[in-house]
Amino acid sequence: MPDGNALSPDHRVGRSVPRPDARSKVTGELRYIDDQPFSGLYGATVRTRSARGRVTGLRFVDGTDQGVDWREFAVVTANDIPRHSKLDGVDPNLVALIARDQPYLVRDEFRHVGEPVALLAHPDPEILRRAVDLVEVQTEPLPAVLDYRVPPTPGQVQHGDDSASGTASAPSDDANVFSRIVVSKGAADESRDAFRAVFESAAHVVEGVYETPAQEQCYIEPNGMIARVEVHDDDREGALWPTNPWKVVIEGSMQCPYYVHKAITHLLQLPDDKVQIIQAPTGGGFGGKEDYPSIIAGHAALLALKTRQTVKIIYDRVEDLAATTKRHPSHTRVCAALDADGKLLAIDMDVTLDGGAYVTLSPVVLSRGAIHAVGPYNIDHVRVHNRAVLSNTPPHGAFRGFGAPQTVFAFERHLDRCADALGLDPVALRRRNLIQRGETLAISQRIDEPIAIEAWMDEALTDIDYTGKRAAYAAFNADAQASGSPLRRGVGVAVFMHGAGFTGSGEDYLASEVMVRAHARGGIEICTANTEIGQGSITVFTQIAADALGLPMDLVSVAKPDTDHVPNSGPTVASRTSMVVGHLVARACDDLVARLAANGTLTDDDRRSADELETADRVSALSDAKGKQYRPDRLQAALRCAASDEAGATEGWATYQRPPGGAWDDKAYKGIAYGTYAWATYCAAVEVDLTTFETRILDFVAGQEIGRVLNPLLAEGQIQGGVVQAMGWALLEDTIYVDGHVKNPNMTNYVVPTFADVPDVKVLFQESPYAYGPWGAKGIGELPMDGPAPAICNAISHAIGVQVDTIPATPERVMRAVLAAERSQEATS
Amino acid sequence: MSAIAHSAVAVTRPTALSAALAQLADAHVRGAPLRALAGCTDVLVEANHGGLKHRSFIDLSGLKSELGGHSWLPDGTLRIGALCTYSALLADPRAHEAFPMLTQAAGLVGATQIQARGTFAGNVENASPAADAAPALLALDAVVHLQSASSARTVPLSQYYTGYRATARRPDELIVALEVPPAPAGEQFFRKVGTRAFQAITKVGISARLRWHEGAIVDARVVATSMAATICRATHLENALRGVRGVDGATSQALRRAQDADLRPIDDVRSQGDYRAEVFHRMVLQAVRETRA
């Protein structure tokens, strides 16, 4: 790391300061939503039990023998919800997200197993649980799409225009397609023929097909919400929809309080100030608590309105696994044209994501997958055709990486197939094609930052001893073959990047705001809507603010995300919290100091003397740590004074400002997709046992350039956690759908890795500060999810000499690949 | 949300075996049999998945002085009390020495926490085709000691399973102990293939005892896990192993044919039949290679 990047020793940023929330989490003192003291009713959800059909009625089966007396229950169905919102005319029953097509409660047609049809509330959770099974949902079946890879028949079309260009027997190309994106560059921009010509004249054309499964986020605690209504005295009985708006307060496990807020104001047709959303301590989200919490919050609120009581809905693990969102399954065909030396001339890719039954977040997941598909390589001619399509399973949604892990898996796996076809070392092939400063990505974004991907890659390769292992494993495998040992070893690599923050102009639309407020102890409170979900955001925000002001950490506190008290700083997703929101925290601190200076609370006398000032201490190109220019005792006095003076400047604000540079063209799918990228090389060494076909990961090195490491221990934890989550996706985790039912909705059969399944993960950081992140930081939340699966499968393929193209690379799959290769070898010999 | 409303269940906790057996007899007569609770690691899973039909339980934890722990009889027989946990046996070096396949199996049940609570008797009675300790016991010719208020009997484990998750135990009986006969002949081989390294249900497993004499196998016990509705011996395979001197192509094919006559594993949510059959076969070959003197 160049020394010019180093921070002075009195910084909190760059140090592994302990997290303030650690103790309560480790000791179990922390109260997750279901642990909180509660009195009220329990709510539960009656769900559909087939993949597609029409609900014709509900039958409440007598349950007297089980203590179920239907008169004691509150029941809410779609009939309780008006069809047109008095605010905007749209059906309030449709969840306010990208497209409004997913109902809170099925009115008529339903599209997946586990779709909510009715809500029940009762004081006794056990009786409630029995009652759910006693509600018979009467249905008429409709033709369901059970395999997203197969084009729909006319009867299966549920989305998109099938009448315009389709015929009765063959639906159009848009049938059941939620979203379509084409990335193109070079000859692909010119014409089909020009693009085809590149392939026709290439020395090598290599093709492969890759598939990935639905992955469950497996946060610590399942989803849950508590809703209460502040009822007017004259309104204790009566209609579900009061003419005179009440206030609805919802607390629960979530990533994005303002997403829930938007959804609930729409569902209940309430003005913004009548809905208050509070984040309860949340033990991990990984995207799984991005959009689905809106539905549970809506359900709890509907029951609360109907009963005028506080209602709690907590999913158990089975319900959570069966009904809520997972990572999109994917099917990708990659075709590469290469010259004789392994230079990639052109890439043609077809990506299909399984969106599940409703649009939800599929278009944006697809977009990130499309943009990351071709990775950090300089390739002249590219076409990536991406589709998210419907199937009759619960909607697939956000999950760490957001489409990128799927496309990166296909592409990085394919590079090894190409190397194999050309007889090249996989790393040598990558070297020949890595992007350099001044060259352009597939989306035509020119990389202007100083990057040194090859040098960064070499650091990771050296650490795992790639060259040594290639040779040693070749010898090991030859010996094993000769002696009849079933063990085979291999080493594999993946090189990739991940853009942080919302894509393109997404951050402009969000227009995030952060506020910091002076408090009476002479410090500040940071108010953002960004949630601590295990990643350490409280710690990092505290470090940033402490350094921006030059105050000790204990004078900085972080407010609980509560929409009544914090501004909308955007969702906690997309690796944006430290980089984008952290930067706003620093700028809000600057703003507060500027206001104190402007109104005379801070004067020039309060400034540090020139020799006390550190010169290299700007936060970023947009923020300068103004507070640090003042003597800490004076600043504290000024903050105390501001906090006590009601008329004075007690708050500092910052609103997102786009860094200078080019724009993003959403139509052409070209331009500045992300202000910056983190760059990474991951290496895996594995051993495959040909008796059982099990893979053991022997060694793993994760090297990445992330701008600035704000907190080394937390950053290492983020990378290791992400790597382990991706190891599960690569080797173990598979959601088994049969007729649209999740067949393994429990932790016994949905198999996530334990410590015994993973090696120590070595983490290497390089820092090349980004001018528009706090002290140069880039986002890292999603990055570690992208690389492990291809690195591991590349290593497996190296070990056994058979391409492994579908994950999870379970022993069953590896066995079939090995036996198929043996059979085809026998046939040819 | 708790799975069992506490008011809805009745639990008795006798402190003497005689009292426990009397309660079982009484409940049996009344037609409302009591479900025994040992470590409870199987029962709680059943309850959590909503499959537990019983509402009346008999908690055996008060019987530790009579049923806990294990002992060695003078002839070297290992007597495992009904409340003996995996951890308890794993702490005894003699067990590792005499019955390595049993301690290997015990060390692969769940993980530390489960091994501290789970019992061998619970594992046997739970009658899962994917159990880990029971197959090792079966390969070691263990017998089950059953007792009721009026009688006591022993049933060889090889006759204990009467069908999928069904055992020879009458509702008024308790398992009081399992006995493993001394000095088992042959080399012991155990291997479990789980869904992951620990906390894993067995997808396919083998517990084998192969006796070699003058370069050939003269006697074989091979117990298969997760290959049929119950754990079971593969008798055709055992016969085919007799006379085997090593692994060549023809031997391998013969062993596979014999195995297929015994075992037709199915597909389920954890694995598939083709995988189970292939890997079981490969583990048989591994057992032959590794036990050869």
Ligand SMILES: Cc1cc2nc3c(=O)[nH]c(=O)nc-3n(C[C@H](O)[C@H](O)[C@H](O)COP(=O)(O)OP(=O)(O)OC[C@H]3O[C@@H](n4cnc5c(N)ncnc54)[C@H](O)[C@@H]3O)c2cc1C
């Ligand atoms: C997380 C987890 C992981 C697990 N992993 C494994 C594994 O890897 N391998 C494996 O084989 N098992 C595994 N199990 C299952 C279980 O732990 C074992 O089968 C264990 O040995 C059961 O013993 P227990 O004492 O807890 O039985 P309990 O749950 O108390 O009882 C099991 C059954 O036996 C009956 N019973 C118990 N004692 C007696 C008796 N003395 N007389 C008559 N009936 C009796 C009970 O009524 C019940 O039907 C796992 C369980 C969990 C929860």
